[in-house]
Amino acid sequence: MSDTTALVLSDGAMLQKICGANDRNIRHLEHLFAAPVRVRGNEMILDSPDETMQKRFVSLLSELQEQSRCGHEPDAGLIDAIHRNLDKNDQAGLEGMRKVSLEIPLARSRVFPRTAGQARVMESLQKKSLSFLIGPAGTGKTYLAVAHALRELLSKQKRKLVLTRPVVEAGESLGFLPGDLTQKISPYLRPLYDAIEDLIPADLLRRLEEQNMIEIAPLAYMRGRSLRDCYVILDEAQNTTREQMKMFLTRLGENTCAAITGDVTQVDLPRRVQSGLLHAAGILKDLDDISVIHLGREDVVRSVLVQNIIKAYDEERS
Incomplete structure (x- = not known):
């Protein structure tokens, strides 16, 4: 025995x-x-x-x-x-998982961090008007940004959630996409919608869309706008140019918060074009009310397999 x-x-x-x-x-x-x-x-x-x-x-x-x-x-x-x-003997991670949480009104959803890095992300989103969330796939940066944005929207702190990203294809041409503007851009924003659908019921999402409280906006269409009382998520920001990033940042109006997410290891811009995400994070990191959070493979919560894949690519690149 x-x-x-x-x-x-x-x-x-x-x-x-x-x-x-x-x-x-x-x-x-x-x-x-x-x-x-x-x-x-x-x-x-x-x-x-x-x-x-x-x-x-x-x-x-x-x-x-x-x-x-x-x-x-x-x-x-x-x-x-x-x-x-x-x-990893990461007591900070365990403590963060216990102490930090985010409740989404109406949806009865409660989101907890699962690593010390995710706890830092959630604290940043709650305290800062502009957060840069930089890390590899599977670290939950987009999911946590969406969760916080929904909380702000459903608690009436913000009147609208704006979802945007640069329309850059990942190494392949998709050709002509049928439909109106929303239908054309929707496939690019699918990861954001996956997170929304995981966090709130389908009927609530449908009501928010019908009331125009969730807006899809291609990054190229942001020029000239002034966004007030909004929560804006710029996803896949590693594929913005320096000019696009500056244009986006100068759209943020009164009582507007923004989360900018990206993975700097998966840049699809032409060679010799610097990522606007890295440039902006570098020059803005010390400004008040702005935070830059870097997540690593230790923050990957998708699966151990994804952690190992990222590790292999990191080792091959170094």
């Missing part, structure tokens, strides 16, 4: 939360630790002879309880996030 380590959960309701619907979280824990997980009374037991693994299991479940008490719904994503932070 192998040695086991057990964690006694505070009560039956907490046990049910940790186990998840139809014991989904138990199956995920078994996959993560490559050992059976048994439930006996209010105890959860990892059936493994590896003492280090047993201690890690107890630490993860203890943190999962704490996160649940803070309102964070225990699921596979949260389990993976805690596991990553424990692997």
